[in-house]
Structure formats: structure tokens, C-alpha cells
Amino acid sequence: MIGLEKKAEKEEVAYILDYLPYGRSDDPRPMYQKKPLVQGVGEKHFVLMEMIPKENVSPKPGDMVYIGEGDRPVIDHVKRRITYNELTHGAQMELPIVVEKIILSDEKRFLSFFNEAYPITTRLHMLELLPGIGKKLMWAIIDERKKGKFESFKDLVNKVKGLHAPEKLITNRVMDELKDDNIKYRIFTTPMPPKR
Numbered sequence: 001m002i003g004l005e006k007k008a009e010k011e012e013v014a015y016i017l018d019y020l021p022y023g024r025s026d027d028p029r030p031m032y033q034k035k036p037l038v039q040g041v042g043e044k045h046f047v048l049m050e051m052i053p054k055e056n057v058s059p060k061p062g063d064m065v066y067i068g069e070g071d072r073p074v075i076d077h078v079k080r081r082i083t084y085n086e087l088t089h090g091a092q093m094e095l096p097i098v099v100e101k102i103i104l105s106d107e108k109r110f111l112s113f114f115n116e117a118y119p120i121t122t123r124l125h126m127l128e129l130l131p132g133i134g135k136k137l138m139w140a141i142i143d144e145r146k147k148g149k150f151e152s153f154k155d156l157v158n159k160v161k162g163l164h165a166p167e168k169l170i171t172n173r174v175m176d177e178l179k180d181d182n183i184k185y186r187i188f189t190t191p192m193p194p195k196r
Helices: 089-105 107-116 135-146 153-159 166-179
Strands: 013-020 037-042 048-053 064-066 075-081
Touching: 013 048, 013 089, 037 089, 089 107, 089 166, 107 135, 107 153, 107 166, 153 166
Parallel strands: none
Antiparallel strands: 013 037, 013 064, 037 048, 048 075
8 A cells, every 4th residue: 555644544534425224225134123324434544334323313425424432423333344345326326426525625635645646666656546647747747846835726727737626536546446455556545454
């Protein structure tokens, strides 16, 4: 895994992707034994997870919920980490929207990728891992940042001709990393822990 900072696995905040009032549809237990379930994505490392909501709470997709230590008003506990393929169809549809929302709400953190990305090998630069960035755009970004750090996504787009919607480029990369458990390089996500 490559990254700009050492990543801890811990998520404090999650965004709701789907609320399943009767649990998973593939759960064979009778209806009266099923518990409500929430699927969500962590704000820091985009960890996909299933959570158990507190009683009489109906979280909505897009809601931000606290899942850290101490009092949690909406979520009782995190049940388990899941893969992209274990998300419901609704959660998969919601995921890119929520990922982009996370990126835009913490622009400085994701802008630092453009300011600090470095070569991974002699032939591959971190910037090229973003879908839509080839050698030409990569060099344009590198040349511009030598003159001074980018201050915002808008600043980046204004200075680098041909670069549009950096938040979408990052969203697409996060989605690629979440969909492919065996992806070679990870920038924004942490891999699933090995099965015991």
C-alpha cells in the first residue's frame, strides 16, 4: 500500500449507504429473528461496513453517523467490514455520490495528493493512478506545483489546462480501489484484512 500518511484502520465517522429494516435479503432466518442493518462507508479510509442501528432509529442514505468511542446516538455497533460486492444494489448506487461528498467536504486533505504525489517506479507516477491522468497531464501538474502548492481544487483546475473536476478523478480512483480487492496500488483505501 502506498499513501501520504500512515493509515490507522480506525474510522470515527461513517456515511450511510443503505438501511435494511429487515436485515440482508440473503439471511435465511425467519423474519422475526432478523435485525435491522445499515451499510456504510468510513470517512477517513473508505472502509465499507455493516452496522447495527439503535432501536427505533431509521438512518437515511447520505446521513453522517458517529461510530467512534463513547456515546453513539444512531449506531449501536459496527458488525463487520464488508467488500464492495457485499453491498446492496442501493448501497452501490449511493457509494460514488457519498465518496465525492467526503472528498469535497475535506478538500485540503485530497488536494494534498496533487501537491505531494511522487513516482512509485521509474515508469509510473502516483498521479497516473488517477483514471484520466496520463503522462501529459501528470507533467502539467508537476510543472505547475513547482511554482507553488495548489491552494484549492479550483486553483488546480485554473493552473493545469485540460484537468477538470479533480474530485471526480479521486472518486473514480477510490471506486476502483474498493471494487478490486487485488488492486496493486492503494492510495486512498486500506485492503481487506486476510481471512483467518
